[in-house]
Amino acid sequence: MNHPPSTEEMRALKKEGMSLRQIGDRFGMSGTGVFYRLGGEKKSRSARPAANDNKIIKMMPHNGGCSTTSGLMPVSLARTAQQVAA
Incomplete structure (x- = not known):
């Protein structure tokens, strides 16, 4: 046919x-x-978990970072993760 x-x-x-x-x-x-x-439909997918585990990354200043040429105290930003309340 x-x-x-x-x-x-x-x-x-x-x-x-x-x-x-x-x-x-x-x-x-x-x-x-x-x-x-024939009327087939896609199956609904379940929600995937977040790629970042729902953590917020805050940048906290602390001393001891890389040196600067401006004459100021060198400060680096450390990454600290905090769990978000669900």
Whole structure:
């Protein structure tokens, strides 16, 4: 069959036991295309955990950092992580 496929034809073939890939090969479509054409939907994904573990990074000044040429006391910023209350 080389004519444009109808959804009714695809549903009839699926009821006869043909796989989505076989139906797709018959009509020149991919199996995924047939799946969506027959009303398939993507499964909802569960929420992924945050990449940063919900930590806030605060920069805290402390002495002992790299030297400066301005004559001022060298100060570096240390990264301190604090857990955010959920």
